[in-house]
Amino acid sequence: MKRRDFIKSASLLTAGTWFTPLFLQQTMGKDFTPYKGKRVVVIQFSGGNDGLNTVVPFLDDNYFKARPELALQESDIIKMDQDLGLNGQMKGLSDLYQEGYVSVINNVGYPNPNRSHFRSMDIWHTASGSDEYLQTGWLGRYLDAHCQTAREGIELDNTLSLAMKGQQIKGLALEDAKSLYFKLKSDQFNELSDIDDSLNENNQGYLYKTLAEAHQSAKYVFDHSKIYSSKAAYPSSDLGRHLKSISEMIVSGMDTKVYYASLGGFDTHAGQKNIQNRLLKDYSDSIYAFVQDLKKNDYFKDTVILTFSEFGRRVKQNASKGTDHGAANNVFVIGEKLKKPGIFNEGPDLANLHRGDLIHKVDFRSIYADLLDNWLDVESQGILNKSIDKISIV
Amino acid sequence: MSTHKLTIEFLLSTTYMRKDYQKLLHLYSRAGFGINKREADTLIESKDWVKQLTNVKQTELLDFDLPEFKSNYMKLSADERMSMRKEMRKLSRDINIFWLDQMSKGKDPLVEKMSLFWHGHFACRIVNPYEAIQYTNVLRENCLGNFKTLVVEVAKSSAMIKYLHLRQNKRQSPNEDFARELCELFTLGRDQEYTENDVKEIARAFTGWNTRKDGTYHFKEKQHDSGEKTIFGKTGNFDGNDVIDMILEKKQCAKFISTKIYKEFVHPDVNEKHLEEITDVFYNSNYDIRQLMNHIFNAKWFYSKDVIGAKIKSPIELIVGLKKSFDLSPKKDKVWLILQRNLGQELYYPPNVAGWPGDTSWIDSSRLAMRLRLPSVLLNNGQIPIAFKEDYDTNPNENRKKMKQLAKFQCEIDWNETQLTHQDDPKKCTLAELMLRGELSNDAKEFIKGHQLSSFKNQMIQLLSLPEYQLC
Numbered sequence: 001m002k003r004r005d006f007i008k009s010a011s012l013l014t015a016g017t018w019f020t021p022l023f024l025q026q027t028m029g030k031d032f033t034p035y036k037g038k039r040v041v042v043i044q045f046s047g048g049n050d051g052l053n054t055v056v057p058f059l060d061d062n063y064f065k066a067r068p069e070l071a072l073q074e075s076d077i078i079k080m081d082q083d084l085g086l087n088g089q090m091k092g093l094s095d096l097y098q099e100g101y102v103s104v105i106n107n108v109g110y111p112n113p114n115r116s117h118f119r120s121m122d123i124w125h126t127a128s129g130s131d132e133y134l135q136t137g138w139l140g141r142y143l144d145a146h147c148q149t150a151r152e153g154i155e156l157d158n159t160l161s162l163a164m165k166g167q168q169i170k171g172l173a174l175e176d177a178k179s180l181y182f183k184l185k186s187d188q189f190n191e192l193s194d195i196d197d198s199l200n201e202n203n204q205g206y207l208y209k210t211l212a213e214a215h216q217s218a219k220y221v222f223d224h225s226k227i228y229s230s231k232a233a234y235p236s237s238d239l240g241r242h243l244k245s246i247s248e249m250i251v252s253g254m255d256t257k258v259y260y261a262s263l264g265g266f267d268t269h270a271g272q273k274n275i276q277n278r279l280l281k282d283y284s285d286s287i288y289a290f291v292q293d294l295k296k297n298d299y300f301k302d303t304v305i306l307t308f309s310e311f312g313r314r315v316k317q318n319a320s321k322g323t324d325h326g327a328a329n330n331v332f333v334i335g336e337k338l339k340k341p342g343i344f345n346e347g348p349d350l351a352n353l354h355r356g357d358l359i360h361k362v363d364f365r366s367i368y369a370d371l372l373d374n375w376l377d378v379e380s381q382g383i384l385n386k387s388i389d390k391i392s393i394v
Numbered sequence: 395m396s397t398h399k400l401t402i403e404f405l406l407s408t409t410y411m412r413k414d415y416q417k418l419l420h421l422y423s424r425a426g427f428g429i430n431k432r433e434a435d436t437l438i439e440s441k442d443w444v445k446q447l448t449n450v451k452q453t454e455l456l457d458f459d460l461p462e463f464k465s466n467y468m469k470l471s472a473d474e475r476m477s478m479r480k481e482m483r484k485l486s487r488d489i490n491i492f493w494l495d496q497m498s499k500g501k502d503p504l505v506e507k508m509s510l511f512w513h514g515h516f517a518c519r520i521v522n523p524y525e526a527i528q529y530t531n532v533l534r535e536n537c538l539g540n541f542k543t544l545v546v547e548v549a550k551s552s553a554m555i556k557y558l559h560l561r562q563n564k565r566q567s568p569n570e571d572f573a574r575e576l577c578e579l580f581t582l583g584r585d586q587e588y589t590e591n592d593v594k595e596i597a598r599a600f601t602g603w604n605t606r607k608d609g610t611y612h613f614k615e616k617q618h619d620s621g622e623k624t625i626f627g628k629t630g631n632f633d634g635n636d637v638i639d640m641i642l643e644k645k646q647c648a649k650f651i652s653t654k655i656y657k658e659f660v661h662p663d664v665n666e667k668h669l670e671e672i673t674d675v676f677y678n679s680n681y682d683i684r685q686l687m688n689h690i691f692n693a694k695w696f697y698s699k700d701v702i703g704a705k706i707k708s709p710i711e712l713i714v715g716l717k718k719s720f721d722l723s724p725k726k727d728k729v730w731l732i733l734q735r736n737l738g739q740e741l742y743y744p745p746n747v748a749g750w751p752g753d754t755s756w757i758d759s760s761r762l763a764m765r766l767r768l769p770s771v772l773l774n775n776g777q778i779p780i781a782f783k784e785d786y787d788t789n790p791n792e793n794r795k796k797m798k799q800l801a802k803f804q805c806e807i808d809w810n811e812t813q814l815t816h817q818d819d820p821k822k823c824t825l826a827e828l829m830l831r832g833e834l835s836n837d838a839k840e841f842i843k844g845h846q847l848s849s850f851k852n853q854m855i856q857l858l859s860l861p862e863y864q865l866c
Contacts, residue, residue, distance in 0.1 A: 012770040012855055012856070012859050118519070118745075118746070119746065122745070122746060133746055133747070133748045135748075135751045135755065150758070150759045158736065158760070159735075159736060159738065159760065159761070160758050160760055160761070162745070165755070165758065170757075170758035170759065171758070172758075172759050172760060173758070173759075173760035173761075174760065180759070180760060180763055183763040183764070183767050184763050184766075184767075186859075187845070188841065188845075188856065188859055188860075189766065189859075191837070191840075191841050191844075192837050192838065192841060192860070192861065194837075195837055199835075200835070202700070202704055203662070203704060203705065203706050203753075203754070203865060204703065204832065204835055204861065204862065204865060206706075206754055206757070207706070207757065207762065207861040207864055207865070208835060208837065208861055210757055210758075210759060210762050211762060211766070211861055213759060214759035214760070214762055214763055217759060218759075218763075
């Protein structure tokens with residue numbers, strides 16, 4: 001290879017990864033105003049978290065009967081209110097709960113629940129009924145209706161979830177503040193991103209437009225990542241790392257309205273206790289560090305965190321000390337000024353099950369609607385395409 | 395490696411490209427996964443390219459060696475079951491890669507392209523390797539045959555029977571899943587010429603369609619509801635076959651399928667006049683898929699300027715195209731699975747029964763970045779992160795470990811051979827014209843003008859890293 005060639009487009013013509021670790025100095029623009037509006041952080045438990053061993057009905061005989069080996073004893077939990085206790089691994093969440101920062105919404109689900117991970121996750125992502133297939137996500141439709149650019153919705157992952165895909169605007173998926181920037185870092189992509197306005201209306205134009213947007217967004221995120229670097233101690237897990245990135249993006253003043261992160265591994269068909277305990281501890285420690293970090297920087301008051309899973313698990317344990325796919329489940333909403341902190345509604349009714357599963361009392365779309373209407377301050381109706389029972393959490 | 399200089403005028407303009415080459419390359423990018431210069435030079439001599447594509451003497455089936463089916467699963471111990479499940483999972487992965495390989499090497503490109511299309515149309519998630527092979531071969535055998543036979547055979551395949559709950563569809567307790575999707579997604583289109591009541595009655599007509607343990611079709615007489623049904627305003631003792639006949643009588647069905655074919659093979663935006671034309675051909679031929687495709691590929695409008703390069707490649711088209719062009723066979727073939735999942739299209743794993751939505755939905759900022767980066771990573775023997783999202787059945791610890799791994803894309807590319815098969819030939823078509831469909835954007839032209847490279851490999855990477863390479 002001629003040296004000239006090499007210099008001209010070094011990063012494309014040499015072996016690389018999708019995360020080329022190059023070092024580059026950039027400086028922020030001077031006319032920079034930090035975003036002070038509201039935002040939502042969504043945390044997804046993938047695989048179907050067992051809500052009954054997360055928020056435990058520790059005085060209910062039916063609970064112990066259904067789970068001779070899996071039930072958590074009084075000594076394994078941290079008491080909340082109304083005969084419910086938090087899994088003992090969740091000390092951090094319990095502290096937030098005591099401060100009045102947590103709403104536990106019980107029995108959340110939807111009619112005719114689907115027990116396939118994929119299908120049920122799609123339903124949660126698109127906010128569809130169990131008999132319809134939608135191609136856009138609820139947050140994607142929010143982006144479409146109320147945002148201008150991809151970076152206003154950011155997912156900490158290497159691929160974008162359906163929830164974050166709109167028709168016009170699709171959120172930005174990134175592993176951290178730098179990865180997308182480096183993926184697009186080359187002379188070639190730089191120059192091609194600098195487009196004239198004579199773009200075609202066809203797919204070629206669409207690709208160039210998306211490239212320009214991606215390039216701009218990646219640079220925006222990358223530049224902001226140099227403004228604030230959190231010194232707070234987060235768990236070294238993926239979730240801890242991702243929440244730390246999110247906190248840095250928030251505190252650096254980015255105008256992102258929606259952040260999305262996932263924690264996987266909740267499909268506990270066998271040997272549930274240790275697996276789930278470890279995951280819940282990771283979640284609880286990470287979220288505690290996150291909230292403290294935001295509080296310290298005065299950004300917690302503008303942030304609400306929603307945590308959900310695609311379904312709960314069967315009430316009765318199975319033969320492998322695990323649980324199978326179930327239906328209704330609990331959801332956490334975390335924020336500084338909640339309408340009704342604590343246990344939001346009545347706990348699970350283990351005496352009345354449908355084919356061994358908890359029956360839903362709160363439609364998950366009511367929670368979405370509340371977040372849209374009363375937190376992000378937009379009309380939920382156009383986004384959820386349905387009139388939904390109102391509830392008031394935030 | 396010999397170096398040679400491209401004349402910039404030839405590189406940037408399609409006016410110098412021989413019209414027949416332009417047509418041939420366009421045809422093969424749609425009816426197949428592209429061809430190289432050597433193949434083009436051979437094909438250009440023959441008279442009837444379209445006939446060569448559509449006249450398939452004997453359809454190659456997916457010839458995957460499966461171990462003999464064991465029906466003693468229930469009698470196995472827990473450990474034996476576990477290891478059997480593990481073996482099944484491995485086989486499923488192998489079949490996925492085997493099919494991908496077949497797509498890049500099969501003797502009939504159109505069979506490969508059509509069966510991929512039908513996989514998206516009759517979308518079905520499959521984990522069982524026996525069912526995967528059966529289903530894929532049903533698609534392959536009928537991909538250019540009669541649409542009715544295709545619908546019936548898919549409906550009788552074990553994969554579909556399970557996926558859309560036909561086994562649960564019994565006389566006493568009908569399950570409407572299959573009936574609904576048959577109308578909505580497979581034949582007529584949502585709310586087109588059928589009612590909720592039709593769906594209910596159609597479900598009754600399909601009661602008894604079932605499968606044996608070994609995956610063969612089995613009609614369970616006892617579960618079949620042989621009573622009178624009223625479907626599309628007609629009353630009679632209809633069964634599943636009758637229903638499909640009644641659906642196919644409706645021209646709406648021909649229109650619905652033609653629309654999907656048009657969007658996939660011609661242009662994402664449908665031209666109503668062209669659609670009417672091909673709908674007539676399809677309907678009047680009694681749903682002969684070969685005649686439909688023949689007509690499209692022979693139509694003058696198929697080769698018009700706004701059609702060439704108008705489509706965004708699906709991830710499978712992108713991957714297979716690269717694999718074929720450079721004869722890629724990495725040491726760890728799992729890398730193909732990782733790419734499929736990261737780019738958003740995994741064989742036997744459509745998002746739901748509606749299939750992959752396609753077109754611009756393939757592209758978001760992050761995916762576009764990956765796709766643009768992909769050629770330079772693959773052709774430079776670079777690294778691909780091993781990160782599977784939402785692998786529900788893996789142990790989270792194992793998963794976390796995997797997240798940190800990078801797979802080196804160990805793959806020997808014979809650049810001398812590649813240069814021979816992709817010979818730049820200003821009199822016929824240049825390298826840019828060979829690799830990229832449609833007119834280049836002004837930005838691309840200017841970039842290439844300002845960054846002329848001398849080595850063949852670098853020229854190739856430069857061209858494939860253009861957004862234009864994402865189109866076909």
